[in-house]
Amino acid sequence: MRGAHSFRTGAALALAVLALATAACGDSSVPVGRLLDAQLPTGVAGGTLADTAPPGNALTEARAQLGKRLFFDGRLSRTGLVSCSTCHAQAHAFSDPAPVSTGVDGRVGTRNAPALVNLAWGTSFFWDGRVASLEEQAGKPIENPLEMDAPLADVVTRVGAEASYARAFAGVYDDGLTAETLRFALASFVRTLVSGGSPYDRHLAGDDTAFDAAAARGEKLFLSERGACFHCHSPGSLTNGGYFNNGSFVAGGDPGRQTITGRAGDLGKFKVPGLRNVAASAPYMHDGSLATLEEVVDQYDRGGRGDPSTDPQIRPLGLTAGEKADLLALLRSFTDDVFLADGRYQP
Amino acid sequence: MTRFDRRSSVLLAIAAVVVPVLGAVSLGCAASPGARPGAGGGGSGGAARDGGGGTTDGAAFDGASAKACPLSPTPLRTAGAMLSLSVAPILEGKPFAFGEANALASSVKVTPLNFRFYVSHVLLLQTAGASVPVDLVTATGAVEPYGVHLFNAEDAASVVLRVLAPAGTYAGLTFTLGLDDACNSGLPGDRMPPLTDTSQMTWPHAIGYLFLRLEDQLDTSAAADAGTVAIPTLVHMGGVPGSLFAPTVTVAGALPLAANATTAKTLTLDVGAVFAGAEADVDPATLAMVLPFPEVQAGERLRQHVSKLALFALAP
Numbered sequence: 001m002r003g004a005h006s007f008r009t010g011a012a013l014a015l016a017v018l019a020l021a022t023a024a025c026g027d028s029s030v031p032v033g034r035l036l037d038a039q040l041p042t043g044v045a046g047g048t049l050a051d052t053a054p055p056g057n058a059l060t061e062a063r064a065q066l067g068k069r070l071f072f073d074g075r076l077s078r079t080g081l082v083s084c085s086t087c088h089a090q091a092h093a094f095s096d097p098a099p100v101s102t103g104v105d106g107r108v109g110t111r112n113a114p115a116l117v118n119l120a121w122g123t124s125f126f127w128d129g130r131v132a133s134l135e136e137q138a139g140k141p142i143e144n145p146l147e148m149d150a151p152l153a154d155v156v157t158r159v160g161a162e163a164s165y166a167r168a169f170a171g172v173y174d175d176g177l178t179a180e181t182l183r184f185a186l187a188s189f190v191r192t193l194v195s196g197g198s199p200y201d202r203h204l205a206g207d208d209t210a211f212d213a214a215a216a217r218g219e220k221l222f223l224s225e226r227g228a229c230f231h232c233h234s235p236g237s238l239t240n241g242g243y244f245n246n247g248s249f250v251a252g253g254d255p256g257r258q259t260i261t262g263r264a265g266d267l268g269k270f271k272v273p274g275l276r277n278v279a280a281s282a283p284y285m286h287d288g289s290l291a292t293l294e295e296v297v298d299q300y301d302r303g304g305r306g307d308p309s310t311d312p313q314i315r316p317l318g319l320t321a322g323e324k325a326d327l328l329a330l331l332r333s334f335t336d337d338v339f340l341a342d343g344r345y346q347p
Numbered sequence: 348m349t350r351f352d353r354r355s356s357v358l359l360a361i362a363a364v365v366v367p368v369l370g371a372v373s374l375g376c377a378a379s380p381g382a383r384p385g386a387g388g389g390g391s392g393g394a395a396r397d398g399g400g401g402t403t404d405g406a407a408f409d410g411a412s413a414k415a416c417p418l419s420p421t422p423l424r425t426a427g428a429m430l431s432l433s434v435a436p437i438l439e440g441k442p443f444a445f446g447e448a449n450a451l452a453s454s455v456k457v458t459p460l461n462f463r464f465y466v467s468h469v470l471l472l473q474t475a476g477a478s479v480p481v482d483l484v485t486a487t488g489a490v491e492p493y494g495v496h497l498f499n500a501e502d503a504a505s506v507v508l509r510v511l512a513p514a515g516t517y518a519g520l521t522f523t524l525g526l527d528d529a530c531n532s533g534l535p536g537d538r539m540p541p542l543t544d545t546s547q548m549t550w551p552h553a554i555g556y557l558f559l560r561l562e563d564q565l566d567t568s569a570a571a572d573a574g575t576v577a578i579p580t581l582v583h584m585g586g587v588p589g590s591l592f593a594p595t596v597t598v599a600g601a602l603p604l605a606a607n608a609t610t611a612k613t614l615t616l617d618v619g620a621v622f623a624g625a626e627a628d629v630d631p632a633t634l635a636m637v638l639p640f641p642e643v644q645a646g647e648r649l650r651q652h653v654s655k656l657a658l659f660a661l662a663p
Contacts (some may be wrong), residue, residue: 269460
């Protein structure tokens with residue numbers, strides 16, 4: 001019962017903080033306050049948010065706040081016009097509503113910008129899982145020529161020219177502003193993008209009113225061997241952290257995980273995303289090729305797009321219209337409206 | 348109602364439907380090849396750890412009698428001989444490379460996509476018939492969390508099993524291919540690796556973890572007679588606490604372990620035997636009582652046949 005107890009304690013603290021915060025701002029829907037005072041998702045490993053940080057980059061409020069400032073700063077790109085938030089918009093669960101994102105000089109990427117939700121508990125990052133920490137991840141888009149196209153050293157110089165940045169870094173990292181601490185600060189902020197206030201969270205926490213009948217039916221299908229969604233989207237975290245060819249790959253397309261491992265069996269495998277706020281993070285799949293959740297459900301119902309590399313667990317489901325509607329109701333129950341408008345995540 | 352209560356109530360509702368049916372089947376199949384020897388009868392499992400590392404009467408661990416699944420089990424011993432077993436999957440006598448197209452004599456190509464299993468409750472066999480319970484340990488000698496090892500073919504660090512044993516010469520080993528009942532219960536969200544969701548070994552309900560999962564792709568385009576290919580692409584073997592138990596594997600072979608030294612051995616795993624077990628005949632009544640999906644039924648076929656198959660062998 002350790003997990004349940006810690007959840008209750010954490011929830012109580014979070015609610016207390018939220019109550020104070022909302023009383024202060026007079027808006028009951030948009031909390032303000034510390035980034036570290038997150039309402040943790042239900043069903044995810046216990047402990048505090050700070051426990052998710054690696055030893056070399058202990059999570060503090062000051063580091064997260066500094067990372068937030070960087071997240072919205074266009075100076076991280078070569079042109080000064082593209083920030084992290086350009087492709088990771090809060091209203092879209094910190095993803096991009098375009099199928100693929102546009103970086104500096106109008107350069108177009110090749111993959112859909114993933115949602116940044118509950119990555120504190122992630123074990124690998126990017127669609128192909130090429131890095132194993134948020135700290136390592138944070139520098140990649142900055143240096144990617146299709147995204148921000150800026151050597152980290154140049155960014156450090158540009159950012160460090162502003163005295164307030166230099167002072168802030170000196171205050172939270174012994175080494176002050178360096179390429180490493182810049183990545184660390186960004187990772188600290190991303191680690192605080194925590195969503196735990198969806199109807200699904202409340203349902204798991206025991207709120208009998210959180211689900212309507214359709215979502216409840218959808219959950220049963222989601223958890224059934226027939227629907228088989230749970231094999232990848234584990235209850236609670238809604239991801240198993242693995243890689244899977246879910247039938248979205250087509251011949252000649254992005255090889256996904258195979259790019260990293262070189263293994264034949266990894267062709268078309270992509271990282272299994274968590275599903276919190278999935279209704280807000282359209283379009284879907286690694287290439288953003290499915291515009292709506294309805295299209296996603298339809299593709300799974302068909303058993304994918306038919307490439308032989310598709311995992312054998314993907315098979316035609318024979319869903320009725322009602323069952324599809326139930327699944328959609330469940331998927332929409334993963335939406336945390338407070339997270340999507342949370343003032344703490346805004347510049 | 349708390350999260351735990353909520354999830355438990357859902358899970359128990361499912362289990363309430365499934366377990367009695369499976370239990371009935373189990374009762375009706377007392378001689379089922381998958382039933383663990385002495386299941387429910389108070390075997391040597393608890394005594395093995397409680398006995399402080401002494402020998403037992405040679406009986407395999409009885410998972411049904413396990414009372415707890417502690418994250419940090421009390422070590423049976425803190426020094427001794429280290430046995431390092433490198434698990435090497437083979438198919439038709441050749442290495443079975445993960446993520447690669449493995450060509451068979453029939454020209455069928457098998458590409459494993461996911462291959463994982465749990466190992467627990469290892470005992471070394473003595474020539475006199477007794478057995479010595481040993482801890483599964485990490486490279487540093489610490490007991491593995493929950494006393495459980497997760498083999499994941501994708502993770503090179505996981506393919507080596509290590510046990511700490513008294514020095515001596517042994518005639519083989521036995522282990523549980525899966526989890527005992529205590530570990531096979533409970534919620535992944537309340538646990539640590541290797542019993543969390545990231546193990547990819549969880550069911551969404553209260554009838555336990557997967558003990559073994561194997562997913563693969565078949566390329567039969569070059570096979571002369573693809574119609575005769577009997578290789579399952581999905582095998583999900585699990586159990587049900589209280590009625591369907593993780594099977595025991597026995598591996599014979601000389602294991603001379605020198606004091607304060609590490610002895611390295613290769614433990615081959617015949618994937619062909621896994622396929623054979625997953626396709627083997629069983630009492631149809633038993634299959635009718637597990638979930639009617641091919642991967643689950645293949646897993647149940649395998650579970651019932653593990654003790655009859657030469658899945659593992661100690662390489663010379």
